[in-house]
Amino acid sequence: xxxxxxxxxxxxxxxxxxxxxxxxxxxxxxxxxxxxxxxxxxxxxxxxxxxxxxxxxxxxxxxxxxxxxxxxxxxxxxxxxxxxxxxxxxxxxxxxxxxxxxxxxxxxxxxxxxxxxxxxxxxxxxxxxxxxxxxxxxxxxxxxxxxxxxxxxxxxxxxxxxxxxxxxxxxxxxxxxxxxxxxxxxxxxxxxxxxxxxxxxxxxxxxxxxxxxxxxxxxxxxxxxxxxxxxxxxxxxxxxxxxxxxxxxxxxxxxxxxxxxxxxxxxxxxxxxxxxxxxxxxxxxxxxxxxxxxxxxxxxxxxxxxxxxxxxxxxxxxx
Numbered sequence: 001x002x003x004x005x006x007x008x009x010x011x012x013x014x015x016x017x018x019x020x021x022x023x024x025x026x027x028x029x030x031x032x033x034x035x036x037x038x039x040x041x042x043x044x045x046x047x048x049x050x051x052x053x054x055x056x057x058x059x060x061x062x063x064x065x066x067x068x069x070x071x072x073x074x075x076x077x078x079x080x081x082x083x084x085x086x087x088x089x090x091x092x093x094x095x096x097x098x099x100x101x102x103x104x105x106x107x108x109x110x111x112x113x114x115x116x117x118x119x120x121x122x123x124x125x126x127x128x129x130x131x132x133x134x135x136x137x138x139x140x141x142x143x144x145x146x147x148x149x150x151x152x153x154x155x156x157x158x159x160x161x162x163x164x165x166x167x168x169x170x171x172x173x174x175x176x177x178x179x180x181x182x183x184x185x186x187x188x189x190x191x192x193x194x195x196x197x198x199x200x201x202x203x204x205x206x207x208x209x210x211x212x213x214x215x216x217x218x219x220x221x222x223x224x225x226x227x228x229x230x231x232x233x234x235x236x237x238x239x240x241x242x243x244x245x246x247x248x249x250x251x252x253x254x255x256x257x258x259x260x261x262x263x264x265x266x267x268x269x270x271x272x273x274x275x276x277x278x279x280x281x282x283x284x285x286x287x288x289x290x291x292x293x294x295x296x297x298x299x300x301x302x303x304x305x306x307x308x309x310x311x312x313x314x315x316x317x318x319x
Contacts, residue, residue, distance in 0.1 A: 003256040007270035014277055015052070019044045022284045046176045051280045052273040053179065054171075054239050057186040057231030059272020060265050062246020063253070064193040067200040067261025068224055069129060072254075073310060076232045076246040079225075080139025084115025085236035086167060087143040087150075093163050094150045105181050105237040112233025115139050116225050123221070129207070132221065169240035169296020171280055178238035189230030190269060196223035197262030204261070242296045244303025245272050251310065275299075 019040055020026045026036050026044075061076040069078075076082060088111020092098040097107065122135040147167070154160035199220045202210040211217070235242065253267040276295070279302075283293045 003253060003267040004270065006256075007267060007274060010274055011052070011270065011277070014274060014281075015048055018048050018051075018277055018281045021281050042175070046179050047171050047174055047280065048277060049179045050171055050174050050182060050238060051277040053182045053186050054235040054242065055245060055272040055274070055276030056269040057182075057189060057235050057272070058242065058245040059249040059275070060190050060193050060269035061228045061231045062272070063250040063261065063264040063268035064196060064200065064224060064227060065246065066250050067264065068196075068203065068220070069133060070204065072251065072314075073247070073307070075244070076228055077140065077241075077243060078133065079115075079119060079136035079228055079232075080141075080143060081112050081115045081119070081136075081229045082232045082236050082241060083140045083143035083147070084118075085109065085112035085233045086241050087111045087147050088114070089166060089237065089240075090147050090150050090163050093159055093166065094154060096155075096159075098162070102177070102181075105178065108237035109185075109233055111143075112229055112236065115143065116229035116233075120221070120225055165294075166240050167296075168294035169242040169299075170292075170294045171239055172292055174238065182234040182238045185230045185234035189227045189232075189234065190265075192223045192227030192230065193265050194262075196220055196227065197260075197265055199223075200261035240296060242276070242299055244299050244306070245275060248303055248306050249275060251306075 020028060022039075022044065024039060026039065030036075058076060062074070065074045065076055065078065066072055068074075085108040089098075089104050089108040091111070092104045092107035098104040118139055119132075119135055122138075123132040147163075151160055151163055154163065199210070199215045202213045202215045203220070205213075207217070249268045249271045250264055253264055253271050257263045257267060276299075279298055280295055283295050283298050286293050
């Protein structure tokens with residue numbers, strides 16, 4: 001059976017169950033109450049939608065990046081777009097504008113767009129993968145340094161706490177507002193990535209072979225910058241930094257496909273949505289005294305051992 005029907009079935013099962021699970025369990029067979037309706041419609045439902053949207057964007061972006069760089073260890077944060085979006089959000093909290101409605105996600109989207117523009121400016125004319133990757137690493141390093149500077153110069157301890165907490169990544173207290181921000185941007189980004197699929201397939205034969213097959217490197221870079229920028233930027237804008245989804249999911253899905261990038265993007269998007277949805281439910285259910293475990297921390301705890309496993313596997317293959 002192909003992975004897409006399996007993933008759709010898994011999502012059809014997991015999504016309703018995620019609405020029932022939490023610190024307050026909801027009995028689907030009990031008489032409807034105003035409290036249960038409020039929890040479902042204003043808390044659980046937008047949070048579930050947001051998990052699906054953000055996870056799909058990160059999974060699809062990871063698959064496209066690994067295909068473009070021909071590196072199974074590539075992650076969406078490598079291009080510097082996620083750190084750029086995070087820097088924008090940090091600046092909104094540092095300056096105090098985050099208290100206004102929509103200000104934080106708008107700052108994050110502007111930061112992500114700035115990182116996209118800088119990446120295109122540095123590497124867009126050459127078409128070389130090596131320079132493209134190095135430019136992304138430079139942007140990520142610069143954004144990380146500026147975020148550390150903002151934290152160290154935070155005007156108040158409350159602002160510092162808010163910045164650090166937000167950077168951990170979470171879907172706590174998110175509403176329909178964040179869903180309407182992330183959904184159209186993520187869908188548009190996935191459309192760009194899917195459009196790049198055939199060119200990514202040709203690129204697996206090498207840059208010279210891809211050019212001979214009619215692949216335009218500048219068009220491909222535009223599709224990737226736009227696709228990764230929209231999906232990752234939207235995710236960071238509404239949920240903070242959530243790592244390793246774009247690394248883990250393509251590896252799991254690659255075994256179930258023909259390994260072509262074009263056939264991996266959609267399954268990775270669906271699997272990313274499923275992974276983030278399940279991880280968010282687990283974070284809700286863990287009995288921690290200090291409150292709910294942050295989603296970004298939980299996925300890092302899963303992703304770091306997975307990354308180590310991949311490194312050891314690659315090392316063994318090279319030995």
